[in-house]
Amino acid sequence: MEGYSITVIEPEIGDGLELKRLYEKRKRVIDIIGSFIGIILLFPIFLLVAILIKLEDPKGKVFFIQKRVGKNGKEFNMIKFRSMVHDAEDRLKELLKHNEVPGAMFKMKDDPRITKIGKFIRKTSIDELPQLFNVFKGEMSLVGPRPPLPREVETYNENHLQRLLITPGCTGLWQATERNNVGFEEMVQLDLYYLKNRTILFDFKIIFMTIKIMLIPNGE
Structure with missing residues (x-):
């Protein structure tokens, strides 16, 4: 664990623990199959988006790889399509004062670092699709809390x-409900609700809700 002290809210014992273990095993199988199929089917979109990103900002890379914190505080490299200018990280310090949400998360509605293609792929969540590779590797799941920055x-x-x-x-x-309407504390409460109530059926419901938002974006 990367120096983070994590305490379980409600330890589960007996049948409850066995059910959660069974859920985790089933979820991992779904993650492997789902991410593999997704990568294959979405490859044409991957290719098109990659071309558009390079055409708009040739200096930058197609993918944006960023250190994130995963389960039990273990850090990993999360991959996304680059939606910002190539020197976005260098510009962040001067924009922190414009953060529009309280707490540990940075969010700015009209972030000047976002490219034109970046605005579209963010609004439709296409920028998140390369995370399917993280899912296949076991660093992420199809459904779970947003991985935070260190x-x-x-x-x-x-x-x-x-x-x-x-x-x-x-x-x-x-992401599937209140993504653009709540602050950090409200996001945490949604994540903790999911943590306590997660099931395979609940996971599929969230996936379908997310697909709906991708087809009918709720704004950025």
Whole structure:
């Protein structure tokens, strides 16, 4: 564990623990099959988006790889399509004062670092699709809490750290419902609700809700 102290909210014993273990095994099988099929079927979209990104900003790379914190505080490299200018990280410090949400997460509606193609793939969540490779590797799941940045975790209290008890996901309850309408604390509450109530059926429901948002974006 990368120096993060994580305490379980409600330890499960007996039948409850066995059910969760069975759920985790089934979920991993679904993640492997789902991510593999997704990568194959979405390859044409991957290729098209990659070309458009390079045409708009040739200096930058197609993919944006960023260190994130996963289950039990273990760090991993999360992959996304690059939606910002190539020097976006260097510009972040000067924009932190314009953060529009309280807490550890940075969000700015009209972030000047976002490219034209970047705005579209963010609005439709296409920028998240390469995370299917993270899912296939076991670093992420199809459904789970948004994986935070290390600098965000450094500001977490014990309640926030509960988010790190389970594998982070490409999508989650926050992304599928209130993504652009709530702040950090509300996002944490949605994640903790998912943590306590997660089932295979609930996971599929969140996936279908996410697909709906991708087809009918709720704005950025």
